Amino acid sequence: MPKKVKPAGDGKEEGPVPCKQVKLEAAGGPSPLNLDSPSGLFESLISPVKTETFFKEFWEQKPLLIQRDDPVLATYYQSLFRLSDLKSLCSRGMYYGRDVNVCRCVNGKKKVLNKDGKVHFLQLRKDFDQKRATIQFHQPQRFKDELWRIQEKLECYFGSLVGSNVYITPAGSQGLPPHYDDVEVFILQLEGEKHWRLYHPTVPLAREYSLEAEDRIGRPAHEFTLKPGDLLYFPRGTVHQADTPSGLAHSTHVTISTYQSSSWGDFLLDTIPGLVFDTAKADVELRAGIPRQLLLVETTAAATRKLSGFLRMLADRLEGTRELLSADMKKDFAMNRLPPYYVGDGAELSTPGGQLPGLDSTVRLQFRDHVVLTVGPDQDPSDETREKMVYIYHSLKNRRDTHMMGNEETESHGLRFPLSHIDALKQIWNSSAISVKDLKLTTDEEKQSLVLSLWTECLIQVV
Numbered sequence: 001m002p003k004k005v006k007p008a009g010d011g012k013e014e015g016p017v018p019c020k021q022v023k024l025e026a027a028g029g030p031s032p033l034n035l036d037s038p039s040g041l042f043e044s045l046i047s048p049v050k051t052e053t054f055f056k057e058f059w060e061q062k063p064l065l066i067q068r069d070d071p072v073l074a075t076y077y078q079s080l081f082r083l084s085d086l087k088s089l090c091s092r093g094m095y096y097g098r099d100v101n102v103c104r105c106v107n108g109k110k111k112v113l114n115k116d117g118k119v120h121f122l123q124l125r126k127d128f129d130q131k132r133a134t135i136q137f138h139q140p141q142r143f144k145d146e147l148w149r150i151q152e153k154l155e156c157y158f159g160s161l162v163g164s165n166v167y168i169t170p171a172g173s174q175g176l177p178p179h180y181d182d183v184e185v186f187i188l189q190l191e192g193e194k195h196w197r198l199y200h201p202t203v204p205l206a207r208e209y210s211l212e213a214e215d216r217i218g219r220p221a222h223e224f225t226l227k228p229g230d231l232l233y234f235p236r237g238t239v240h241q242a243d244t245p246s247g248l249a250h251s252t253h254v255t256i257s258t259y260q261s262s263s264w265g266d267f268l269l270d271t272i273p274g275l276v277f278d279t280a281k282a283d284v285e286l287r288a289g290i291p292r293q294l295l296l297v298e299t300t301a302a303a304t305r306k307l308s309g310f311l312r313m314l315a316d317r318l319e320g321t322r323e324l325l326s327a328d329m330k331k332d333f334a335m336n337r338l339p340p341y342y343v344g345d346g347a348e349l350s351t352p353g354g355q356l357p358g359l360d361s362t363v364r365l366q367f368r369d370h371v372v373l374t375v376g377p378d379q380d381p382s383d384e385t386r387e388k389m390v391y392i393y394h395s396l397k398n399r400r401d402t403h404m405m406g407n408e409e410t411e412s413h414g415l416r417f418p419l420s421h422i423d424a425l426k427q428i429w430n431s432s433a434i435s436v437k438d439l440k441l442t443t444d445e446e447k448q449s450l451v452l453s454l455w456t457e458c459l460i461q462v463v
Contacts, residue, residue: 031076031146032044032072032073032076033045035150035153037153038153038369039051039157041150041154042154045150045231046064046066046233048066059184060184060235060236061235062235063222063232063235064234065231065232066230066231066232067226067227068229068231071229073229075228076229077228078191078228080150080188080190080254081137081140081147081254082190083168083191083250085144086124086135086137087121089143091121093118094119095117096114096116096117096118097114098405099119099137099138100124100135100138101114101135101136102124102127102133102135103133103134103136103175104131104134104173105174105176105177105241105243108178108214109177113127128168128250129170132170132172133170134167134173134175134176135167135168135169136166138165139163139164139403139404140164140166140254141338141403142400142401142402142403145341148338150256151164151256151338152340152341153341154256155258155338156370158258158259160259160260160262161333161337161404162256162338163183163258163260163403164256164257164404165255166252166253166254166255167252167254167255168191168250168252169242169243169250169251170244171246171247172244172245173244174241174242175242177211177212178211178212178214178239178241180203180236180237180239181257182206182207182237182261183236183257183258183259183260184259185232185233185235185255186231186255186257187233187254187256188256189226189227189229189230189251189252190228190253191251191252192228192248192249193225193226193227193248194243194244194251194253195225195242195244196222196223196225196226197223198220198223198234198239199217199218199221200217200239202216202237203237204235204237205236206236206237212239217239226253236259266329270328271326273325274326274327274376275314275321275324276314279313279314285310286310290303291303323375327376330374330393331412334393334395334414335393335398335410335411335413336398336403337395337403338395338398338403339398339400340367340370340395349367349458350396350397350458352455352457352458353461354461354462356452356455356462357436357452357455357460357462359436359437359447360436361436362434362435362436362463363428363433363451363454364428364433364460364461364463365428365460366458366461367458368429370394370396371392371394372392372393373429374393375389376388376389376391387419389416389418390416390419391416392414392415392416392457393412393413393414394413394414394459396457396459397413413457414457424439424441424447424450425450427439427440433463436448439451
């Protein structure tokens with residue numbers, strides 16, 4: 001019977017609360033998860049807990065433990081990543097630090113056992129068996145198709161990047177000391193068993209990763225053991241540590257994480273510059289110069305009052321605006337997320353197919369979950385007027401092999417249109433299908449040019 005852990009008001013753990021057992025139907029193949037849609041996947045991932053209950057009671061608030069006695073799900077989880085997968089992966093050219101970390105928690109400290117350069121499987125297995133070291137494999141969705149399939153759907157569901165790491169820990173060992181993360185965490189137990197201890201956050205909804213000393217975190221608020229098929233969720237900032245019990249086989253789990261730098265504070269930092277830019281064009285007071293030598297002295301009370309007044313003016317303007325200008329967040333998400341999951345060579349994502357759209361065509365948007373429409377100032381450095389433009393970013397041509405690797409070069413894919421095209425684009429975005437003739441543009445040439453540009457990027461198809 002699946003169970004969920006609900007923290008009591010006094011901070012102690014209540015007994016596991018039984019949840020109604022829900023059978024997970026296979027969808028679109030052997031997977032017991034529902035991969036037909038982003039929402040269907042998430043619902044099946046946290047089943048039998050309902051999505052509404054999850055976001056009302058647990059998301060960003062407290063941990064959720066779902067323990068399942070489901071051999072089908074356990075077998076599926078085990079197929080996502082196994083210790084035995086490392087041999088073939090190492091043969092493809094993995095490197096310490098970039099792809100693999102080897103570490104062990106010794107006396108509450110993290111001891112890194114990485115070698116230099118390329119990872120050799122025999123050495124990796126030797127450190128695992130003899131030094132009782134944990135193997136951390138970075139971003140396995142780059143190589144494991146089913147994890148790609150899952151994480152691509154979750155990125156659509158959350159509208160945020162979704163990364164993952166696999167942790168393989170031998171019996172009687174612990175890889176990492178107590179710490180907290182700056183991401184929302186979903187743990188899927190794949191092989192063996194893992195003993196977990198969770199503690200109350202010292203920094204709720206933390207914005208950075210940090211180690212925590214044992215003498216500071218107190219006693220665990222929750223303590224339990226995960227088995228294959230089990231799922232654990234906890235919010236960013238939750239202090240945690242985990243070990244593989246002695247006398248058992250090794251443990252393998254995958255940590256799926258999301259919502260890094262996706263707070264209201266981040267959104268404010270992203271959208272306020274555009275709001276200030278627009279307001280300054282309309283209000284001469286914001287274009288007036290700051291007092292002489294303000295940058296050379298401590299900010300004065302008068303300057304602070306002036307800024308407070310401007311912020312109130314911006315707030316009033318914000319109440320009446322329809323379009324928030326996203327400076328970076330939307331573009332960064334589209335640039336760095338996974339491409340749509342596909343079987344085959346993915347030619348349909350990079351080469352337009354089907355009928356060429358014309359004025360008499362009816363078209364519809366495709367890959368809707370992978371396309372971002374936003375308005376922003378012209379990014380052409382030669383344009384001194386900085387007029388607003390409509391930008392369309394998409395992830396159809398993104399590289400799976402660099403996903404969430406941080407230091408890898410990425411490029412944005414998409415289109416740019418004059419602001420006068422915004423209504424026509426919204427028609428396409430908001431319709432299941434629309435006639436090209438009905439697009440809200442002045443000339444037939446503009447209508448044909450718009451749909452041809454979208455078709456060339458594989459964003460629409462003729463129906």
